[in-house]
Amino acid sequence: MTRKSSLTYREAGVDIDAGEELVRRIKDSVRETHRDGTLSGIGGFGGLFELPSGYRRPVLVSGTDGVGTKLRLALETGRHDGVGIDLVAMCVNDIVVTGAEPLFFLDYYATGKLDVDVAERVVRGIASGCRQAGCSLVGGETAEMPGMYQAGDYDLAGFAVGIVERDGIIDGAGVREDDVILGLASSGCHSNGYSLIRRILDREGNPLDTPVDDRPLGEALLAPTRIYVRSLLELLRAGTDVRAMAHITGGGLTENLPRVLPEGLGAEVDPASWSQPAVFNWLQEAGNIDPAEMRRTFNCGIGMTVIVPESESDAAIRQLETTGEQVFRIGRIRAGLDGVHYSE
16 A cells, blocks of 8 residues: 655645744734733733723623725735724724723634735734724734635734723714714725725726825725724713714715614715715716715715714814814704705
């Protein structure tokens, strides 16, 4: 009988040494994200985090998300540095709208064959996003799965946990008629609508070098998602009566604003109250997209909304602007409306 040759894990497509090299390279970046309460670094079997003191009835708030098909654009252009920020942003922006402060984050990076250089750039982006959000990167998983992904492909998922006082939860229950809707400017398309974006690019011959607002289209499309955590927490700490907040993700204002409105109340939004950024204008024209379809697919320049009483709106705008936000009065809450109505 012919003796079979000895096989190794590396010959099967999994390089343990590459995984260890990645951990070595990212260790300092991860350590820089650590905040009070972090009890462990990367390399263990579980991330340890001690709950902050001073809470009477602490509630943990969790969120998970990915980056979606924006990853395909990053892969095709070789621009991997921003998608890690996107990953963190999509999770922490979701949990901060409840009034919660993000505490820690975990990531999952899956690929067919680990490219340490690419993975390092992605994880450094994740660490940057965590620093922006003020949360610790306490762990993650790098999965090398030959046969599951095309050559060079990878996928990302993230998971964030935050904390809020039980009586400080913001759930929209306090929203009233005539409350003001403030819109915080987005940094671009964030991480939504990229299946449609890629369809448009393909039809137009992939014109990523086309100038759009003094930068190439590809750069505009890969701008990282804005993280609003610090600005919104500062707004709450200032004592502002924030009645609801909505992260404007897939579905745009049309689908996301109603998620935080009580029954019987709707939103009246004036699209002329802010200027739609150039990247959205290009997409709308190139794709011949109806305005209603634009508003239920993209954020169209508004990445976060904050609902406050009229009496506090000016102070809220000033506070948000001191933390670097560009803020617009985009509408009001109206009784008897169903969903979002746009004034033309």
